Amino acid sequence: MASSVSSSVSKEVPEVVDQLEKITAPYGSWKSPITADVVSGASKRIGGTAVDDSGRLIWLESRPSESGREVLVKEPEKLGDEPIDITPKEFSVRTTAQEYGGGAFMISGDTIVFSNFEDQRLYKQSINPSSSHSSPRPLTPDYGEPLVSYADGVFDLRFNRYIAVREDRRNNSSSPTTTIVSIGLEEKAIEDPEVLVEGSDFYAFPRVDPKGKRIAWIQWYHPNMPWDKSELWVGYLSENGKINKRVCVAGCDPELVESPTEPKWSSEGELFFVTDRKSGFWNLYKWFEADNEVSPVYSLNAEFSRPLWVFGINSYGFLPGHQGENYILCSYRQHGRSYLGLVGDTQSSPSLLDIPFSDIDNITIGKHCFYVEGASAFHPPSIARVTLEEKNLKVVEFTIIWSSSPDILTYKSYFSTPRLIEFATEVPGEKAYAYFYPPFNPLYHSCEDEKPPLLLESHGGPTDESRGILNLRIQYWTSRGWAFVNVNYGGSSGYGRDYRERLLRKWGIVDVNDCCSCAKYLVDSGAVDAERLCIAGESAGGYTTLAALAFRDTFKAGASLYGIADLRMLSADMHKFESHYIDNLVGGERDYYERSPINFVEKFYCPIILFQGLDDKVVPPIQARKIYEALKEKGMPVALIEYEGEQHGFRKAENIKFTLEQQMLFFARLVGRFEVAD
Template sequence: MTLAPYGSWKSPISSDSIVSSSIRLGAIAIDGGNVYWNEGRPTEGGRNVIMRYDGDYSEITSAPLNVRSLVHEYGGGEYLVKDGRIYFSNFSDRCIYRKIGEGTPSPLTVEGAYRYADFVWNRSYGKLICVREDSTETGEPINTLVAVNTANGEDIQVLVSGADFYASPRLNSTGDKLAWISWQHPNMPWDGTELWLADLVESNTGVLTIQNPQLVAGGKDESIFQPEWSPDGNLYFVSDRTGWWNLYRTSAEDMTIQPLCLMEAEFGLPQWVFGMSTYGFTGDGKILCSYTQQGKSHLAILDPLHLDWGLQEIDLPFTSISGLRCEGDRAVFHGGSPTEPTAIVLLNLTTGTWQKIRVASDLQIDPHYISAAQPIEFPTENGKTAYGLFYPPKNKDFQAEASEKPPLLVKSHGGPTASTSGSLSLGIQYWTSRGFAVLDVNYGGSTGYGREYRDRLKGNWGIVDVDDCANGAKFLADKGLVDGDRLAISGGSAGGYTTLCALTFRDAFKAGASHYGICDLEALATDTHKFESRYLDSLIGKYPEQKEIYIQRSPIHFTEKLSCAIAFFQGLEDKVVPPNQAEMMVDALRQKGLPVAYVPFEGEQHGFRKAENIKRALDGEFYFYAQIFGFAPADDIEPLAIENLL
């Protein structure tokens, strides 16, 4: 092994290889035994393509079609496959497109100020039911559930209206009952939602209406996730009424609610996007479900007729499982592990055999360059415990002097109601194979540890998350695992806010990078999209009544406290965190004389999708730390313009 300082190691995991060999694996569907998925391609400008696997691979939507919805800005639920028909939302014109059999996709609806997502097809009435976001009027968009006539896309009927948000319209097998989730400001869907059920009736003139609506479950303090109809006509759903997202069902006769498997585990997820799924029904009437405990995913079978048997675990090598879909004796899901990239996995429930039909990266890496995630717990404020995934440096070709400790990059995930994943991330391995240690923090407020842990952030955003990131870094430094004088923190979106708060209000870190992060909470409260426009009510307090708290927790107002270097990476078409947020902070650092870099990206929204921008952000951040921490990168990296660098 070659002796070289941490950070200067030569790695086979380059930014070029990451973007050229990697794709984003999106929503999965299974229909008629065929598997479909939405595939994001950085090398095609971030275009999203529906793919099919039926033994062979087929590209279903060709350029310039881009299968993506921006309902709630985050989208999801952008396509539906049913009985060989495909309906999808196209990014550029916002229209619903239809593809029947091997025919060419064609627009069903007309272009306008509408967005569509979360589709379900009512075969009986020839209607496509979905969530519509209407921006034809000034002010907030109006969200409704609508029925789109598949014979005439201009015939669109509003079925349900009045709530601020809707999700998960679900039809029973006969198509005469509709269930859905709704919620009101200021709740987010993981705070409290309502599950509704109604009869669906079509008049002689073809008008579809709902009748006898009734509230099944939920409320302002109970989060409902993924309603589904079983083949025998019962309505199932996930609720966190016990403090954990567990499975329940209602009786078709009297609508009584029965828990199926109460346990301290999460069968639900924060609904940032539409179409999320953690369970489904198999051909023999059982439930295949995924759940999370202590940050690790499990897959199991639950028999509704024999609940006393409990969960029957399926032994698989995946620690991260999501997007689960079932049909007959087959299931498909996203599966990943600490040493294998996420893949679309097809599982035969009869034989127990499985195969990967698409992998997020075809980059072949010697495992001696891979740093496997190590779950850690560490003490944080008020005698509590926080969680994270630690990745020590690893590269079979290099080692550092025994007296040297590695620099640490703390990663703060977005959301903030989200969580880290232990699946192999080439973005993390990029750092560890060059000699950095990485701590991916599941700070208080993250999902996967029950509602109490999730609620730690209520009223405490910018405090609890920041403390947990700083304490995680301190924990590793005190154990001698990292260099306490070379600590950096990085995050995107809400994780960027945590990053900027940590760099402003704490003295744990010497440098950091904000990727489309928030620095002014007032600006966010008054200049963001509908979905998150009242999110800060619970995370910070009501605005403008509690304006002073917004000011106190906004890094932009306390730049005099800054004493470290920061790099900013920002999409110029970002509607979630507008670019003026980054630009205000850059100006403040520039005037203070601190090292600062600003990299704006034309044509990018919230998150980077183009290969050249993903590469630039990754290499640029590494180059930035090299200049601040004083090591020489082994790669020939395009220099980043750093102002005030001495």
């Protein structure tokens, strides 16, 4: 298997570090070249991929150095050449649909349709530099404010239109109307989009078949989230482009709870999708139109998709036929890692492909190759181009063409490798999971009788998953002598429906207990110091942090990044997508009160630091301010840092850097027996 990397590495840490006598110094005091500047500069993110008519990849990347602006970039013709920016400087490709966005652009031939962040309008642009349409032109009306958002669009070539999910806040900003609409692509006056599908609370994945005669989509209703219960429908398009007949393919049987997702048409016009009926795991299925029946392509206790937090998930695709057989290229997660496999017409199980990624997000099919968004314990989030040998379908080339941290090899000798751990929960017989990163620095070691401080991180969502991949933010801690652990508490995704539903009506209990159990497991195993346990989390993870500090006495300090202090207030302020989410996670009115940290300030026993974006619409700033004032009045050491222009999740390099540095200083002052080196 050949492997190459497109980005050059300016320097590498000399291998002589292995030959130097290590310095004895307390954990937490070690010097490291992985600075907060390095971390903030390596915080680029991918927002989607697609292939143009020449077979070259287009990707959407966010840039902290440009205040989080999101830019479409084209793969260069030759390996080693610089990628080409497509998006003009006055545009940023991002949609705010459902607040979390995703699915902000699509390509057909050399034409891109994208959502512009500032006004949320759709624009059409040619990526052919010689075209007269290389500058974006608007496709949707200007409503004076960014009140209408579009996402998850596809081209409908039969009717020369673009079909997308629309979120319309003109009549009600707190409960917008969601529909599937069509937008004309002709060169004429801009008109209001035409509604194709309406009546449900939410829609996703509008997908048109190759002949433009059928359209599939996913829909769901309150109080469900799309991973709780959803429906897959197919509509038949008439000669005027309207839907004159529709049929429910999956999710409409009241006796069968399932959440179909990711519908996709093959080149032969066959409909495939992913659902978790019966087994509780998202597996690949095929629809047999004549009988309106569905059948699994392959059954496995593994997840072939992930929760629909953002639009545009792409977990599988169709490879052109090889030797008369068609293949589905798919990724799935099992036991905390991802696998990439091929399923053929005559196969009973996937043939696994050997690639260096142990973590895979999305797949994009190219010409004579495919592209994988992935990572591993040794690779940061990256995009790789993969070529298969035509006869035996083995990997013959694996080339990384984009990396969130292109100079990552500079620091490779400082990396701590994660290991998946299982630990007992407070429920007899149950296990939970985490990724543990021990402290590591090739130049240092500690005194023999010292154990390291621990930073435990609870992920957001809470229906999300921590993954054991190379993350410079984590290495910032471990290379300075901290142990770090990412917990996949009960309620996390990646382990099937039963595991995910452990959190139903028990948010603030199961997640907190599992985080504390994980810390105890690491203490009991001798991996960390029981007197120096810290906890941090973002969003829902920030809530778990606050709840752990209010209701348990495990940790000595905490950091909450745009976390939740008052569940009832959150419910009242919540945007439409999640407006009933926490009802399912919490329960009745008494539960809302008893699990809100703000109501039990007197129980807080240790200092906390809070970080908050002032433009956050998911967890409004009042949450951080309210708990800050209450703790301050009590006399508890507490700090609040607020950022103008930041939303839910920090995107600006200077704020990412400052947040990391302040957490380090805060924790070091409270649990340190050391001086922070830098």
